[in-house]
Amino acid sequence: MTQALINGERVGAKSGEEMPVVNPATGEQFDSVPKSGAEDVDAAVEAAKAAFGPWSKTDPDERAQIMRAGVAKIQENSKEIAKLLVQEQGKPMMEAMGELHHFLHGMNFYADLASKIRGSYAPLPSTFGTSYGMVIKRPIGVCAAIVPYNFPLTLMGTKVGPALAAGNTIVVKPADTTPLATLRIAELMQEAELPAGVLNVVTGPGKEVGEALVGHPDVRRVAFTGSTAVGRRVMEIAAPQFKRVSAELGGSDPVIVCPDANVENAVKGINVGRFFNAGQACLAAKRVYVFEEVYDQFMESLIKRVSRYEVGDGMEKAEKPKIRMGPLNAARHRDALQEQLDDAVKGGASVAYQGETNGGGGYFFAPAILENAPHDSRVTREETFGPLLPVFKVKSINEAIGLANDTSYGLGSSIWTYNVRYINKAAQEIESGMTWVNQLHFGYDELPFGGIKDSGIGREHGPEALESYLEAKSVAVGDLDVVEEEGSGLQ
Structure with missing residues (x-):
């Protein structure tokens, strides 16, 4: 002991x-x-x-x-x-x-x-x-x-x-x-x-x-x-x-990807921001709102990157070009995540991608991406604490910010754009303790966070x-x- x-x-x-x-x-x-x-x-x-x-x-x-x-x-x-x-x-x-x-x-x-x-x-x-x-x-x-x-x-x-x-x-x-x-x-x-x-x-x-x-x-x-x-x-x-x-x-951090964004950079940031630590982070990309002009490009790139994850024991290295993702910390967390996924699918969401577990005795959950999840489903209303990501298509910055704020949470948020009007609007109007611009969600020691x-x-x-x-x-x-x-x- x-x-x-x-x-x-x-x-x-x-x-x-x-x-x-x-x-x-x-x-x-x-x-x-x-x-x-x-x-x-x-x-x-x-x-x-x-x-x-x-x-x-x-x-x-x-x-x-x-x-x-x-x-x-x-x-x-x-x-x-x-x-x-x-x-x-x-x-x-x-x-x-x-x-x-x-x-x-x-x-x-x-x-x-x-x-x-x-x-x-x-x-x-x-x-x-x-x-x-x-x-x-x-x-x-x-x-x-x-x-x-x-x-x-x-x-x-x-x-x-x-x-x-x-x-x-x-x-x-x-x-x-x-x-x-x-x-x-x-x-x-x-x-x-x-x-x-x-x-x-x-x-x-x-x-x-x-x-x-x-x-x-x-x-x-x-x-x-x-x-x-x-x-x-x-x-x-x-x-x-x-x-x-x-x-x-808890948090349910929204991410907005605008038409002028560097989509590949956005995908990289969201990929790390959502699936690092098997998605077990209060501060993480948990709802993604993508402008319809770049939606297809974004989804194609996101699925390609997420498919590189291989779940398994954290003490072992994944074979290249795979990236190792460890288990969730407890069986109850894995079960809660599965319930959120099932609830979204029951409400009409489609699973755009889900990986595979190794079938072992650990608390593994394969990374998953959802499309068309109802905005009142558990995956958006509750904190999603694991590698499960809903993606939504939007038409305007006002729609994106409105949906971003449609939550009881207000921890982090981010926007991917070079449009200064969009940046200022997000900084002023998104209801959160912190907003990242063209960056993944990360708690810097130098900046106050809450x-x-x-x-x-x-x-x-x-x-x-x-x-x-x-x-x-x-x-x-x-x-x-x-x-x-x-x-x-x-x-």
Whole structure:
């Protein structure tokens, strides 16, 4: 069993219970982790609370140096970590290495910002004598990070990086199915002289561990990435204690391909944006609206590229010219995707293309492309979390944007065009937290990212994310002798 990490020590659950870690490519257990409960959460939060005072007073340059030492340690063990990620999550080795690289880039980004935190100064009215004001930035305290299974490392980094740089301590709760790479990274950070209790990892079911962590009275900041339904529950639990919450939730990102677009580039971007990580991404091309002038060309090119995917174990390489696609992370995700596909076909959609699975024991789903799906079918109304892509034909930019906004979600969006009027219209009118122009959907560490509507609240990435781990405190400084001489009545 791989144990949890609390106060710098590897520990099991106080109950002694364990839960399995399963390889989604085989459906077989290959490890286990503690099935923690509320008592284990209490221990982790207590450790983080005790560590907060010393860590928050650490010189920012020293915090940055410790973070960079952790990054270097993780880099030295990158292949080991990537292998763990492939085994527990299912993605191919190349994608696992890419995710780890993104994590390391983000940690370095926030380490660089640790010493760049700035307040402000303001002269104040002279009603009570000469005075001035300052706004100082203080760390919040103990933070909670609840991380999903699809990108467990990068989505941990978007929370741990700014939290540590700002001087906070943190307790991470990884997804039930993907705890191992997270635990190894936390252990390596510890070996790089991160003080005990600053970074803790508790494993266990979301219902017990996640809710106990979010509702803990000593946790002041909650960062959650996951489904909209669970995000609502997180908000309900956190609201009575007025916790600082960010929730990056589900998405149904629209893509618009205009008549003047470079169709081949659009196809490449959409192909990667939809089928990378077997389509398991909140931030991904999930509905494509193609102008009728280029629709046939687009579909021909898209099917040609998607047909190159070969599903199989992520530890193995596909034979050229094929591209390896791993399994979905759990059987329930595969089954839900099949239900969405069946619902669309029942409503009149046609399957323009679907690949083949290997017939093995894993949770594989062959990539599929749909045409003419009803816009009220589940594949458009719900979040599609897998390699299933509906494509729609449109006649105008107004129709495309109207359909793009016809959803409860508002995470990402993109448009492929060189028409500046279309670009400006998409930027201003598409209801989403981010719009890419002639680019695939990718979360840059340098830019704030998050959603609107049912896609969440708050922002991760960018310097803006660092601000969400800081409290702004106003300080007014005056001369009391002057105030008393002027007879203000203040004692």
